Amino acid sequence: MDNNIVQNEMQPASLQLVIVQGVIKNLPEIIGAVKEIYALNKKEQIFGRVVQSRLDELNINKENFKVLVEGLTELSKSENTDNETKAMYRDMIKALFETFTTNMRSSQDIANYLKEF
Helix, strand or coil: CHHHHHHHHHCCCCHHHHHHHHHHHCHHHHHHHHHHHHHHHHHHHHHHHHHHHHHHHHHHHHHHHHHHHHHHHHHHHCCCCCHHHHHHHHHHHHHHHHHHHHHHHHHHHHHHHHHCC
16 A cells, blocks of 8 residues: 555646646756847847947948038039049049948848848
């Protein structure tokens, strides 16, 4: 009879008890997983803010680029400007286009990276 009592005590009385025992047994792993999910969520939020900031910066730079190119184009067409100054304005416009193109390539690299997610 003692043998039956010991066996009955070892066996769970209900499904709820099995779940509770499983949770208690695996509590360190569960807490670790919750911490990891929280950390990943925080990193995702920070990454999202960084990307949004970069996109905002690119939009500002795009607008500045447009204003600069329009202004330099007008100056280079001015009748009161000598040929050397006009050439300088054209060189500045070329440099702006090269800089803008480089920035757009880096933005495309960011976009390609984000597509993976």
